[in-house]
Amino acid sequence: MQPAGTPLDPHHFHARGGTLQRAAGSTSPDWWRDAVFYQIYVRSFADGNGDGVGDLPGIRSRLPYLAELGVDALWITPFYPSPMADHGYDVADPRDVEPVFGDLAEFDALLAEAHALGLRVTIDLVPNHSSDQHEWFQAALAAAPGSPERARYLFRDGRGPDGAEPPNNWPSVFGGPAWTRVPDGQWYLHIFAPEQPDLNFANPEVIADLEETMRFWLDRGVDGFRIDVAHGMAKPEGLPDMVPLEDTGLLADHAPGDHRFDQDGVHAVHRRIRAVLDEYPGTMAVGEIWLQDDDRLAQYIREDELQLAFNFKLLTAEWDVDALRLAITHSLETVAGTPAPACWVLSNHDRPRHVTRYGGGAVGLRRARAAALLQLALPGAAYVYNGDELGMPDVDLPEEVLQDPIWERSGRTERGRDACRVPVPWSGTEPSYGFSSRPDTWLPMPEGWAALTVAAQLGDPSSIQSLYRNALATRRASAAFAGEELEWLPAPDGCLAFRRPGGLVCLLNLSGAAVPLPEGRVLLASADVGDGTLADDAAVWLTA
Template sequence: MPPEPTTVKGPPAPHRSQARGGSLQRAEWWREAVFYQVYIRSFADGNGDGVGDLAGLRARLGYLRDLGVDALWITPFYPSPMADHGYDVADPRDVEPVFGDLAGFDALLAEAHALGIRVTIDLVPNHSSHDHEWFQAALAAAPGSPERARYLFRDGRGPDGSEPPNNWPSVFGGPAWTRVPDGQWYLHIFAPEQPDLDFANPEVVADLEETMRFWLDRGVDGFRIDVAHGMAKPDGLPDMVPMEDTGLLDDHGPGDHRFDQDGVHVVHRRIRSVLEEYPGRMAVGEVWVSDDQRLARYLRPDELQLAFNFKLLTAEWTPAALRDAVVHSLAAVAGTHAPACWVLSNHDRPRHVTRYGGGELGSRRARAAALLQLALPGVAYLYNGDELGMPDVDLPDAALQDPIWFRSGGRERGRDACRIPVPWSGTEPPYGFSSGSATWLPMPEGWAELTAEAQAVQPASIQSLYRTALALRASSPAFAGAELEWLPAPDGCLAFRRPGGLVCLLNLSGAAVPLPEGRVMLASGPLENGTVPVDTAVWAEHQGVVPGQESAGPVR
């Protein structure tokens, strides 16, 4: 059984819009919001075909309200041949029938808003599907035609043009170029079914703006921008520093010409100009840029409101690595109008229960990491299943569907392990995820205690920990203020204080340590005789200077 948390029971979980005097119309509602990522295929199946959909999500909105999240990020639900499970978009202004229809989306949006939950959706500007009508027209057109100018078609190298135009690799393995029958090549940073669009073409930019307005007019609250450091390529598409790709979108440094080119900021200014026409709307960028100063450029006043900083997601479970992640994440937003944006897991990376060691060890550390993430100033993004402590699942080869698996020739297993459907109830697969027996990725045996239904009635469950943490974060004045002050702490521990009086201590040492000063609000596991055990985090409320301790200095 998971450990019993130590809590001081607070009021029922209000939404931050209620607890802090805001409303759905508050202009900068997102500054301290908790977003919940819905990987649509894996959240809830409403029609029994084994694939999550909008109807399934709509039926679970009450659960999300009770959990205490402020907003959703829904991954792509647009028409798609599903070569990359929705990130290959054939029509960005409609709904894939597997997921529902526009009327169903409108109903979902209205019901979420009625519950005080905002809805943001994925925007995938860097590339389209190869089934998009534009790309089909490009294939039918001649080299040099306006149809091909929407993409990045180039002649090949070598005497007969049989070599790719440059040495760029695909993130998913193999070259980033595919040859068409007339001899030209087209660029695809991801799968061949995902041709890159050319944002130097005004028609491409205008189409992106039309897509944004289509959804904003329907009432969505904002966008998550996929590959937000893409969309710009250097003139001439020169060779880049040779590198082997690992099947992960990551920052490979200044020698990688595929990403973080200066021209991408022109695109983000256009995106922001559209958002400015709709008060209270926002965009967060998937920006795999590790340099603090370069990341900050995406957060200039006329660009993105938020940018994911993935340092916490990629940090090892050590005091030095976690503190470094926090320090650099705050440094990246210092001097900008943006708050920090904290992520522990998503649909592209191993879940943190697994990253932190798996089993009981990984679960205990995941509980502590949740309190660390939610104590930090700024925005938190949860991935569906974080609140259940879901681990990765070791799938058989025959079940794998990620294009990384196929493009790498079986060398990289891809991201399927972190995309297993959410278990809702019952003792056997599919655990209430679907009324059918088969799910798009198989669910393992032995998850009866992991289901949302089982955890809801267990005060010691990680779901109960998340509910209490989100309620306190929403209602307690201890979380006020955008700064963070590091406090002296025992070796192997991290401790910091927020201006409102919240103290968070995380023990990564080899032994129990004393509790921090103040009233204990919440702990990730049981406290032992006034001490904090290993791999445990605790929240305490303290006003004024900690007796006998000097500040280690503010961090912004």
């Protein structure tokens, strides 16, 4: 049997011009159906100019690493001009590059080099809101109530004496009310921070501008978009009060009474988005949609809407065999009857990293290794967050360095998302571990990460990075991964097992004790299986 971590034949790489190149991926216009995307949180991936903040030159310098890792496509988080009230998700100009990150020429070079390496590039689209520094919003503040400038946003008169109360009871995702009053007495809606006013998609000018933004980047050659808050955009007529909710954050289960999200009118926006994408064959969009209801989520991936929708059930599931199986079942039920495949996520820039969620330390890492094989064995597309392949944990940051707006907006009661956004360690034994030429970075990197670096793990065939590399190579090369269906197989108590139509069998053991390996040839395992058993908190791939 092949021991865990044994390198596979790297036939899908070849040297060209002294640079490690990967043979081009699928040329099918539906390449995204089984693609593995790598999420790059720009500020935290690689710093190319030595200011302690990740940037586009940093990404360019690491493209050969990503090609060698074996991912198919990149998702790059916002790099547009922004005051950074929400680290780029407050966009002041959606058709340019923030100088902290580079310029348009640098982006074009990144895109060309990624394509030459066989990597597709997708970027964030942030349609729900703009920055309060966007020229449109500045014009709205300077204009009178009822003006065309204000009609691009959601300005309303207040309630109560002298309009001193907000127009309705909607809360902000980041804490406090979703309304801010301007000097002339009107209020404007912001589902997120006050620096992120919501746009009014009932205004034809707003949707036309979104289409212009899409064409700007598609004409440059991007391969698609990740759509931020894709269940936002539409608001109910009259903006009525909503049912008070115990949890009002973005990641909550948005029930029908939450008027901020998942209004029926949002689907008209997605049909317009899809119509633009259809002008550029081979491009795609994936939606960030936090919904628990399978049927509601399925509406976003109808024939004329999004190609993919993140299903976060795997990300939110406990490390429990019943919870994981239920998450997989619901995710597959969501896409059944739609043209879309499933889309699997374990971590991202908004949630605690799964090494930490699964217990942290050696236990969390062992489980994260198993989870990687589980995720990559499932039919459909998969998203890997930068650092997942290194087993990065969350970092317990001191309060004085926290930057997420949730920290201040919650009255410093919620620490926000900074813990999962600490920069990626590349090499060396001290901060900043090759991330930057300087030791201090935009979020501080902890001591003791020498063994976590890319350089250390590349040289270790038993590392989680080597496991990811082997898993991605196997997934790409093996016919066992064919088909978009999944058949559950009988498994020992505390285990789950399934078979793909191409013949792949995945067994995950959470029983608390080792279990015998099924019959078959071992393709890859997250722990040593040389004794014919699969350890607790481990997963294995087999074929007949």
